[in-house]
Amino acid sequence: MKPQPKALTILTVLSAVLFLGALGMVFLYAPLEEVMNYVQKIFYFHISNAWVGMLGFIVAAVAGVMYLVKKDMKWDIVELAAVEISLVFFLIAIVSGSIWAKPSWGTYWTWDARLTTAAILEMIYLAYLLLRQGIEDPERRARFSAVYTLIGAVSVPVTFLSIRIWQTIHPAVIGAGSSSGQGSFGMTPEMLTTMFFCLATFSVLFITLLWYRIRLGHLAEQVDQLKFRIMQ
Amino acid sequence: MQKKSNIYRPPSTYLKAIGAIVWKDLASELRSRELISAMLVFALLVILIFNFAIELQPNLRSTITPGVLWVTFAFAGTLGLNRSMAVEKDRGCLDGLLLAPVDRSAIYFGKALSNLAFMLIVAIVVLPIYSVLYNINVFNPGLLLVIFLGSTGYVVVGTLLSSMAVQTRTRDVLLPVLLFPVIVPVLLAAVKASSGFLQNLSMSEIWPWLNILIAYDVIFTAVAYMVFDFVVEE
Amino acid sequence: MIAYAISIKYMVTGYAVIFIVLATYLVSLIVRWQGLKRDLQTYEKLEERQ
Secondary structure, three states, X not given: OOOOOHHHHHHHHHHHHHHHHHHHHHXXXXXXXXXXXXXXXXXXXXXXXXXXXXXXXXXXXXHHHHHHHHOOHHHHHHHHHHHHHHHHHHHHHHHHHHHHHHHHHXXXXXXXXXXXXXXXXXXXXXXXXXXXXXXXXXXXXHHHHHHXXXXXXXXXXXXXXXXXXXXXXXXXXXXOOOOOOOOOOOOOHHHHHHHHHHHHHHHHHHHHHHHHHHHHHHHHHHHHHHHHHHOO | OOOOOOOOOOXXXXXXXXXXXXXXXXXXXXXXXXXXXXXXXXHHHHHHHHHHHOOOOHHHHHHHHHHHHHHHHHHHHHHHHHHHHXXXXXXXXXXXXXXXXXXXXXXXXXXXXXXXXXXXXXXXXXXXXXXXXXOOOOOOHHHHHHHHHHHHHHHHHHHHHHHHHOOOOOHHHHHHHHHHHHOHHHHHHHHHHHHHHHOOOXXXXXXXXXXXXXXXXXXXXXXXXXXXHHHOOO | OOOHHHHHHHHHXXXXXXXXXXXXXXXXXXXXXXXXXXHHHHHHHHHHHO
16 A cells, blocks of 8 residues: 655645634624524534535546446445545535524424435435445445446436426425525625635545545455455 | 447337337237236335325315326336336346447447336326315326426436436335435426316416426437446446 | 524534444455555465465
């Protein structure tokens, strides 16, 4: 296993610094929002996590296509890493969103287009992992995973649009707050700056974690190959 | 990996191959009737369970019916997809088909068509029984169109995923897990369109759903066609 | 306008969840890495003996 590249070490330090910076901005710099005051601060990290979850999904889909075209195992490792990390970040997004939603909309959950699609996306990630678990042969596992990623990637936008159409015809009305909006607060410039900073922080964090996870994948492959050689 | 063959084969060979596969499945099913009977019994049981699970008061029935029907089709469909592929794999038919000098996508289309036929047969039997049990007329040409479009979407993705699932250890359990998250647009649009037809809504309200169904069918047939080779490579 | 006390409670819960899940994942990565490293050493020793 190659020793940790310097770039990765730098990225790790950068991620940690940015993360602390983001926390600082959220709690010290960003002003209190009028209506929702403190609980609104969840939004900065919630959106960032959701963004990273979506980014990871795209990375996984691209890696899937690359594997099918190039047949190089390294793309399979990238794909699995991307799915696993997206699963975690998107889970954080969903749960933090629910916690934000309770005081804001009066309910932990609503079946609007964004949330329903989020839940379905999370299910697709889990199905992906279950699929991988059921296949021993690495080559077949890589092939099937890539195919499923592709199918998932095509279905998610279609799902989102269908539910969206459903909503415009039957708008969901839940309690006092608007559940179809993103939160009807206007963002002051300081809030926007904080938001962008958090997005940048989590993007860097995503790349760092992805890199680590890919290294883990390579190590696992190395161990498997060695094990296979010995068992001969 | 063999993609497209360089030898010129007239299109009729391709269609003949598809026809042969469909015919094989239908003929063997006609003799044994195991697949359809399993699907039918299951579908009727699901409807029976719904009777206890949901209060189907007369005034609610027209709104609940599409949902109940489509849940039934979705679950019974899984049975059919699983069995249909398992038979190929277990009897070694899949390998035989793969050796045949025909583009592999023909296998896919053949299986998909026979799966579709089975689903439609189940629907044709379930609908009148549902009508009788719940005293609601489901013989609506619009509804039949929706059932056709929805089943097509279901089967297009389902056949592809079942060819993958059948090659794993977890097989039967895996197919619903893989299929249902991806099939949501079909279920949503089918239920909405069915509901529209049963409640005699205007076509302008039903069209968006039919469009989604058609778009889904087209998109995923294309995707499955492109990807099927990767699934049956050996 | 929502009460400060309630608002803070939800905010803290939200951030707690974020940290806990992130930390759990980081720890799982580290644990898996160590485990694989150990496996690698074990297999390398086995291979030497062969």
